[in-house]
Amino acid sequence: xxxxxxxxxxxxxxxxxxxxxxxxxxxxxxxxxxxxxxxxxxxxxxxxxxxxxxxxxxxxxxxxxxxxxxxxxxxxxxxxxxxxxxxxxxxxxxxxxxxxxxxxxxxxxxxxxxxxxxxxxxxxxxxxxxxxxxxxxxxxxxxxxxxxxxxxxxxxxxxxxxxxxxxxxxxxxxxxxxxxxxxxxxxxxxxxxxxxxxxxxxxxxxxxxxxxxxxxxxxxxxxxxxxxxx
Amino acid sequence: xxxxxxxxxxxxxxxxxxxxxxxxxxxxxxxxxxxxxxxxxxxxxxxxxxxxxxxxxxxxxxxxxxxxxxxxxxxxxxxxxxxxxxxxxxxxxxxxxxxxxxxxxxxxxxxxxxxxxxxxxxxxxxxxxxxxxxxxxxxxxxxxxxxxxxxxxxxxxxxxxxxxxxxxxxxxxxxxxxxxxxxxxxxxxxxxxxxxxxxxxxxxxxxxxxxxxxxxxxxxxxxxxxxxxxxxxxxxxxxxxxxxxxxxxxxxxxxxxxxxxxxxxxxxxxxxxxxxxxxxxxxxxxxxxxxxxxxxxxxxxxxxxxxxxxxxxxxxxxxxxxxxxxxxxxxxxxxxxxxxxxxxxxxxxxxxxxxxxxxxxxxxxxxxxxxxxxx
Numbered sequence: 133x134x135x136x137x138x139x140x141x142x143x144x145x146x147x148x149x150x151x152x153x154x155x156x157x158x159x160x161x162x163x164x165x166x167x168x169x170x171x172x173x174x175x176x177x178x179x180x181x182x183x184x185x186x187x188x189x190x191x192x193x194x195x196x197x198x199x200x201x202x203x204x205x206x207x208x209x210x211x212x213x214x215x216x217x218x219x220x221x222x223x224x225x226x227x228x229x230x231x232x233x234x235x236x237x238x239x240x241x242x243x244x245x246x247x248x249x250x251x252x253x254x255x256x257x258x259x260x261x262x263x264x265x266x267x268x269x270x271x272x273x274x275x276x277x278x279x280x281x282x283x284x285x286x287x288x289x290x291x292x293x294x295x296x297x298x299x300x301x302x303x304x305x306x307x308x309x310x311x312x313x314x315x316x317x318x319x320x321x322x323x324x325x326x327x328x329x330x331x332x333x334x335x336x337x338x339x340x341x342x343x344x345x346x347x348x349x350x351x352x353x354x355x356x357x358x359x360x361x362x
Numbered sequence: 363x364x365x366x367x368x369x370x371x372x373x374x375x376x377x378x379x380x381x382x383x384x385x386x387x388x389x390x391x392x393x394x395x396x397x398x399x400x401x402x403x404x405x406x407x408x409x410x411x412x413x414x415x416x417x418x419x420x421x422x423x424x425x426x427x428x429x430x431x432x433x434x435x436x437x438x439x440x441x442x443x444x445x446x447x448x449x450x451x452x453x454x455x456x457x458x459x460x461x462x463x464x465x466x467x468x469x470x471x472x473x474x475x476x477x478x479x480x481x482x483x484x485x486x487x488x489x490x491x492x493x494x495x496x497x498x499x500x501x502x503x504x505x506x507x508x509x510x511x512x513x514x515x516x517x518x519x520x521x522x523x524x525x526x527x528x529x530x531x532x533x534x535x536x537x538x539x540x541x542x543x544x545x546x547x548x549x550x551x552x553x554x555x556x557x558x559x560x561x562x563x564x565x566x567x568x569x570x571x572x573x574x575x576x577x578x579x580x581x582x583x584x585x586x587x588x589x590x591x592x593x594x595x596x597x598x599x600x601x602x603x604x605x606x607x608x609x610x611x612x613x614x615x616x617x618x619x620x621x622x623x624x625x626x627x628x629x630x631x632x633x634x635x636x637x638x639x640x641x642x643x644x645x646x647x648x649x650x651x652x653x654x655x656x657x658x659x660x661x662x663x664x665x666x667x668x669x670x671x672x673x674x675x676x677x678x679x680x681x682x683x684x685x686x687x688x689x690x691x692x693x694x695x696x697x698x699x700x701x702x703x704x705x706x707x708x709x710x711x712x713x714x715x716x717x718x719x720x721x722x723x724x725x726x727x728x729x730x731x732x733x734x735x736x737x
Contacts, residue, residue: 182732191638192728211643219640227735230635244639291639303731 135166137203138299138330139188144197146183146353157183159353160197165299170325171332172344180353181334182303188332189222189301190214202298219248223292223300227307229284231276237263237287238272244294262290266320282313289320293329300324302333306340318343363661366621369614370658370665374703375673375693376607380600382694387592390690391585393525394463396434397566399588400556400573400580406591413437413552414580420556423576429564434461435553437538439545442500442510443489449500449508450488452481452532456541463525463557465535469493470520473537480520485532491518501544514544556580599692611710614661618714622654626718631734634727647719654715655708662707666700 146158157180165171165188173181186192187199190206191214199207206217218224231240241259250258263272266286276284285305292300302321306314318340325331325345335341349357400420402412414420417435424433437456442449455464459472465480470493473480479497481489489497495518500510516536524533542550560569566584573582583591593600626633633646673693680692 182735183728186728186731189638191731192726215637215640215642218638222640224635224638226635226638226731228631230632232632232636243641247639247641247645295640 135168137164138167138169138201139163139165139332140198140200140203141184141187142198142200144184144187144194144199146180146187146192147195156353158187158194161353161355162197163348163355163358165330165332167330168325168328169330169332170321170343170345171348172341172346173332173334173348173350174336174341175350175356177336179350181350183353184350185301185303185332185334188299189224190218219244220295221298223295223297225285225288225292225300225302225305227304229276229281229288229308231284231287231291233276236273236275237268237279237283237290240276240287241290241294244291248295250295259290259294262293263287265293266290280313281309282316285309285313285317286320289317289324293324298330300329300331302331302335304335304337305333306335306337315339363621363657363664365617366614366657366661367664367668369610369617370662370703370707371669371672372610372665373607373614373706374666374669374700375676376603376610377699377703378669378673378693378695380603380607381696381699383596383599383690383692384589384593385696386691386694388585388589390525391588394557395559396463396557397560397564397585398558398570398573399583400558400577401554401583403579403581405581406583413549413554414556415552417551417553420553420577420580424556424558424573427569427572429560429569430558431561432461432559434458434463434557434559435538436462436464436555436557437541437549437552438554439541439549441534441544443497444500444513445489450485450532452485452488452534454533454541455535456538457535458538461557461559462535463559465522465524465527468521468523470518472520473535473540475517475519476537476540477514477516478519478540479516479534479536480522481518481534482522482524482527482532484530485534486518486521488532489518493518493521499544516540611706614658614707615710615714618654618657618661618711619717621657622650622715623718623721625653626650626722630722630725630730633722634725634730634734637723637725637727638731643723646723647716650719650722651712651715654718655711658707658711658714659704662704665707666704669703670695 141161141163144158144161148155148157161184173184175181187194190209194207198205201221209217238259241262242255245255245258260272263269266289268283268286271279271283279287306317309317314337321331321333322343333340333344341347345361347359348355400414402414405412421433421435424430434457439454440451441454442451457464459474491497496515497518498513499516501512501514522535527533560566567586570582570584636646677691677693681690
């Protein structure tokens with residue numbers, strides 16, 4: 133492994149209170165992700181994959197250890213700092229697409245750029261390019277209800293790329309798609325990575341995991357395997 | 363949404379009711395341009411059978427004030443017309459047609475001639491007469507024995523609408539001297555009411571005070587004092603309207619809060635994702651508050667239509683109360699009232715959105731996403 137470290141986790145722990153019990157979702161994870169990496173985090177349900185992704189995505193805070201992105205500590209950020217950081221640095225794709233139903237594909241993709249105060253004309257131009265990139269050139273004005281599951285996920289990916297993020301995080305991006313559509317999304321991720329996007333994906337999907345250049349295996353809140361594509 | 367509309371309709375109706383009768387009464391009093399009314403001391407116009415003596419002397423005194431432009435003495439009495447073995451009774455006014463402010467001529471001719479009589483539709487119907495017919499009006503009528511000593515022939519010259527007349531109340535008018543000729547001698551040269559029109563720019567309260575000092579035997583009532591008296595009498599209505607309006611607003615507030623809360627709960631995942639992709643907490647709050655306002659506005663617009671329909675229906679019922687002038691409206695639509703109701707609803711919409719918005723924006727993103735994934 134070589135190159136610029138984008139994500140660095142040092143002995144990260146995450147505990148949840150479950151009634152009087154304490155659940156240890158992460159039990160001291162240390163991990164580096166370098167620029168241009170395509171990492172798939174795999175493992176059984178409840179092993180801490182999504183928790184790890186949430187910490188990297190700065191939508192959760194660790195109970196112990198440190199999380200740095202591009203050399204900046206993100207654990208302990210205030211809500212406002214974390215929101216701005218996510219907006220500028222991280223793109224998210226989720227299992228459920230969560231597009232705003234009243235907005236068109238173009239408007240959904242433009243939303244993060246509007247939040248980042250990108251000028252209107254630039255927003256439209258970039259959103260159009262992104263939708264073309266994900267193969268939805270003909271669907272710019274369609275609402276989510278008028279799009280198939282695969283198309284909605286493509287719009288969600290385009291939305292995640294809107295503010296040119298340093299890091300693209302995806303949690304089970306093929307989880308709600310059929311095999312064929314899932315394969316298309318996997319190809320899209322591969323193409324994104326080939327074009328330079330750093331991707332961390334959490335998945336149960338073997339095909340998606342195999343497509344990644346690096347596979348991290350987790351069990352009981354720990355990394356138990358870290359394999360690179362040969 | 364229907365519940366919000368009903369609450370909005372009720373709020374609008376209560377706002378209309380709170381000020382409607384007062385405004386309607388004011389418009390009614392202003393409609394003929396007489397700013398001051400004189401009634402016998404201690405009474406309200408036509409409240410009792412009491413009269414003001416010596417019309418000529420009172421008129422002469424009033425004419426000495428340069429601010430007074432016109433004086434209209436009005437004498438009120440009852441007339442009785444035998445029609446086919448029964449007596450048709452009617453309230454009648456003795457007026458001077460050149461300065462009267464009690465009725466509008468709808469058809470025919472005013473009481474120009476000494477033997478002319480004008481009547482409203484209801485009396486004409488009771489008399490089974492038409493404009494141009496001659497009717498024989500009883501003179502010297504004794505209400506105890508229901509007998510009369512003579513008759514006076516009058517020509518029904520016109521059909522009129524009495525401005526202060528109640529619904530289904532037979533009413534008529536003739537020249538004051540004609541009416542005086544038909545009543546007992548002791549009631550002559552007396553007036554039940556004087557209506558006083560002021561010159562433009564005159565201060566009604568100043569003239570009223572002057573009349574009160576010059577004519578101690580009369581009660582001078584300006585429109586402002588009449589409205590104050592009406593206000594006093596209608597305080598019950600206003601209080602009721604205020605309470606029901608406040609209840610409607612509160613119910614509307616609760617409904618909007620519930621609707622927005624349910625909507626926010628259903629979209630917890632969507633909101634969490636918005637927050638995850640970098641949408642600020644303030645924008646989430648703004649979005650949800652706007653949703654509350656939108657629900658309130660939509661409910662208000664539907665409620666406006668519903669409120670106007672119900673107000674019209676209720677107004678028709680209440681206006682039919684015996685003794686009330688037909689022209690009085692309980693529910694008077696005023697743009698200002700509608701704007702007030704709309705403003706209150708929008709404010710309540712903002713208030714209703716704040717709690718769900720605060721709650722939604724405060725949800726831990728990761729926890730919300732985890733719950734959504736499990737769901």
